[in-house]
Each structure stands twice: as C-alpha cells, then as structure tokens.
Amino acid sequence: MLKKVQEFIHTNQLLAENERVLVGVSGGADSVVLLDILIKLQYDCIVAHCNFHLRGKESDRDEIFVEKLAKTYNLTYKKVDFDTIGYAKTHKISIEMAARELRYNWFEKMAAETNATSIAVAHHADDDIETVLLNLVRGTGLKGITGMEMRNGKVVRPLLNCYREEIEQYAQQANLEYVTDSTNTENEYKRNKIRNQIIPLLAELNPSIKATFSQNIRNFKAAWNIYSDKIEQIKALIIKVKDNQTFIDIQRLKQQTEAQNVLFEILSEYNFNSKVVDNIFSGLDSNSGLIYYSPTHRLLKDREQLIIDEIKETDNAEFLIPEGEKGINMPIKLTFRRFEKREDFKPSKSADTIHIDADKVKFPLHVRKWQQGDRFQPFGMTQNKKLSDFFIDEKLSIYEKENCYLLISDNEIVWVIGMRLDNRYRINDKTQNILEISMK
Numbered sequence: 001m002l003k004k005v006q007e008f009i010h011t012n013q014l015l016a017e018n019e020r021v022l023v024g025v026s027g028g029a030d031s032v033v034l035l036d037i038l039i040k041l042q043y044d045c046i047v048a049h050c051n052f053h054l055r056g057k058e059s060d061r062d063e064i065f066v067e068k069l070a071k072t073y074n075l076t077y078k079k080v081d082f083d084t085i086g087y088a089k090t091h092k093i094s095i096e097m098a099a100r101e102l103r104y105n106w107f108e109k110m111a112a113e114t115n116a117t118s119i120a121v122a123h124h125a126d127d128d129i130e131t132v133l134l135n136l137v138r139g140t141g142l143k144g145i146t147g148m149e150m151r152n153g154k155v156v157r158p159l160l161n162c163y164r165e166e167i168e169q170y171a172q173q174a175n176l177e178y179v180t181d182s183t184n185t186e187n188e189y190k191r192n193k194i195r196n197q198i199i200p201l202l203a204e205l206n207p208s209i210k211a212t213f214s215q216n217i218r219n220f221k222a223a224w225n226i227y228s229d230k231i232e233q234i235k236a237l238i239i240k241v242k243d244n245q246t247f248i249d250i251q252r253l254k255q256q257t258e259a260q261n262v263l264f265e266i267l268s269e270y271n272f273n274s275k276v277v278d279n280i281f282s283g284l285d286s287n288s289g290l291i292y293y294s295p296t297h298r299l300l301k302d303r304e305q306l307i308i309d310e311i312k313e314t315d316n317a318e319f320l321i322p323e324g325e326k327g328i329n330m331p332i333k334l335t336f337r338r339f340e341k342r343e344d345f346k347p348s349k350s351a352d353t354i355h356i357d358a359d360k361v362k363f364p365l366h367v368r369k370w371q372q373g374d375r376f377q378p379f380g381m382t383q384n385k386k387l388s389d390f391f392i393d394e395k396l397s398i399y400e401k402e403n404c405y406l407l408i409s410d411n412e413i414v415w416v417i418g419m420r421l422d423n424r425y426r427i428n429d430k431t432q433n434i435l436e437i438s439m440k
Helices: 002-011 029-040 057-073 084-091 095-114 125-138 164-173 190-205 209-238 250-254 259-268 274-282 387-393 398-402
Strands: 020-024 044-051 076-081 118-120 239-242 245-249 291-293 297-302 305-310 319-321 334-340 353-357 365-369 405-409 412-416 433-438
Touching (some): 002 029, 020 095, 029 044, 029 057, 029 164, 044 057, 044 095, 076 095, 084 095, 095 118, 125 190, 125 209, 209 239, 209 250, 209 259, 245 250, 250 259, 250 305, 274 291, 353 412, 387 412
Parallel strands (some): 020 044, 020 118, 044 076
Antiparallel strands (some): 239 245, 245 305, 291 297, 297 305, 319 365, 334 433, 365 405, 405 412
C-alpha cells in the first residue's frame, strides 16, 4: 500500500518531494495510517487535531492519543477546541456541516502559521463512495456524484484510491495503534446508515460494488468536465456580474435546452438546493418581487432578470458617524469635508457628492437602509414625500430600492445617498459653513 500511495501522489502531483504538510489527524485508523505513510515517504509533517467536543470523554481521549502520537514521531503538534453545537446553532447549519467548516477554516489558518504548503486529509475510496450515495439522496446534481477532489486548493487526499480494508490491513501489519469512534457503528447519521446498511445490501447484488462505484465515479468526473464546459459557455451568454451582484437574463435562460438544469448548476454555486431552484424556475413567469434564500445568498425576481446577492450581517445595521469623522467604509464608502463658504462657491451637480449647510445637521449622523414610512423633502420641493413614492417616480427596481441607504440627522433624512438631497439641508444665502459628503 505504501507504494500504491506513493505512485498516486506522484502521478497526480499531489505533493512535492520533502514538502511541508499539515496532516489532519483524528486518531482513527485512516489518519494514523496517512501520517505513517507520509512520514515514511519523507514528507515534513505537522500534526493537526480538532476536538469538536461531540462525543464526551471519547473526544478528550482522542486528543490525548493524537498528542502522544505526535510526540512518538517527534513532530510539531497543533490542536484546537470547538463549540461545534453552538456554531451549528448560530449559523443554522447541521452539526456535520459545522464541523467541516470549522475544521477546514482552522486547517487553512494553521497551514499559513506553520508555512505548510499542503493540507493532507485521510479521505479514502470508501468515503468517496459514501459521499456520492449521500449526494444522490440529497439531490446535489451531476457535480455531487463526481465524488471528492484529489486536490482542492491546499487540501490533498493521498488515500483516495485506497479502500478501508487496505488501510486497516496496513495498520495491522505496521503495528499501528489507533482509536475507534464508537459512533461509526451507530446509524443515527445518514453517512453511517449508508456505510453500515446500504453498501452491504448493494454488495449482495454485486460483490464488486465498491470497485464498480469507483469506476463510475471516474466516468462521472469525465462527463462532468464536458458538461461543465458547456455550462460555462451558457453562463457567459445569460449572466452579468456588477458590484458583487449577479444578474441572470430570464429570457435567455428560458431559451436554453434543459433550462431548469442550467439554472440549478448556476444557483448551486450560491448554495440554493434543488427544491428551492424548482420553486424559482416555476416562478420565472410570475410578477416581480419574489424573493428566495439560501444559507448564504438571496435571489430576487425583478422584471426580466434574477438578481443574486450575498446575505450580509450589515443589512439591518445602523452606522454612526461622529462629528469630525473624515470618512467611513461601512456599509458604503463616504468621505466628509467641512469648510467655510466662499462667495464664488457652487454646489456639486454630481449625484455622488452633496454640499449641505453644515450648521443644520446634528451629530452623530447615521447611515441605514430605508424603511417603510420614511419621508423626506426632495431637493427643490417644499412638501414632504414618501420615500416609497419617490422610488416609484424614479422607476427604481426592487433590488435598487432594497439597497438604498440614507444619511440621517436627528431622525431626518439628509440624503437619499447617491440620488437626492433633502431640500431642508440645501445651501442658501445664509449658509456660512459647508459640509461636503462624497461617495468617491
């Protein structure tokens, strides 16, 4: 098996000779064997262990074991403790997804800290098969059945062509000690059900089911490469990206063969699942205003386009600007300059810059999103107007309205930022001091 892994690494250029590698070690047979093989192949290994605190005393037992293992090999040891359940609740994701995010984010951080150029994890061929079956159940599309990548950024999987039986046999022959996760035999988790129930059942139909699946995964990967090239060509025709927003032309989308599948492949990149994509596709001919959410993004159906943007924690926040502040970068970039009015001064005519009577504003100023019920006095008018009516007059799209920020002084709108100054703050003959506010 040592030679098999060595050839796999060399053929697929996973690691360079004597490369420094951060090795994720849980303490189980897979990661212990991976570490032993990489050491024997003379890679410069650093041991990294995550304690997710999901299995009580077993989690602490694993941590102690891995630390001793690192000392046995005389290797640098890094470890971290995670409140995995708390993270999952905060981010509204599954515990498995939380553990994955925490693990890989920390691995990246440790790799940078230790100057490791690669991160080796112990996924093997059985994991690959289980992942494909799990994705079939979840409905992740063609990409989901192409299995794991041998390399994904810094992360490499040197054992991906080895089966669990080979790994356990290697551990036995090399007299390697390892710990056993008692939950692997429980069927509470979907992956364990696939491992312990589904695959053995399939093996009754085909004793070579694992080899068959591995070959199928290779075929799926090849098919995906062809398919994804075509998807990229279509995306170039129907997608535009501007200011961190993605715009999908609905009419051009509907002209594509298998338009719904095309939409799924596009939206899966933004973490929309198949059920939500089905709903979006069904609503393409509906009126504007439909909004859909993934865990990370929001999609708005606006007239003849779909608009996607990232969900930001700042969407409902209010930002304070103290007196004397020269500029802010959140939630939008604004600069401030105060000066005395000159006789020959002329206010800016640009929508990106306003000049107001500095003595009329009260600090701190505030920047926030517009809200229903907001009113202001548009420049040139003497009566208040609902901001919602102003938006209608300006023919703003739903997306433009939702991304409109206001500059507020003492609960009054000073500026619909980038659009219109409030008439009450305009410069007049009595103005002595000017406050210039610019988006530039």
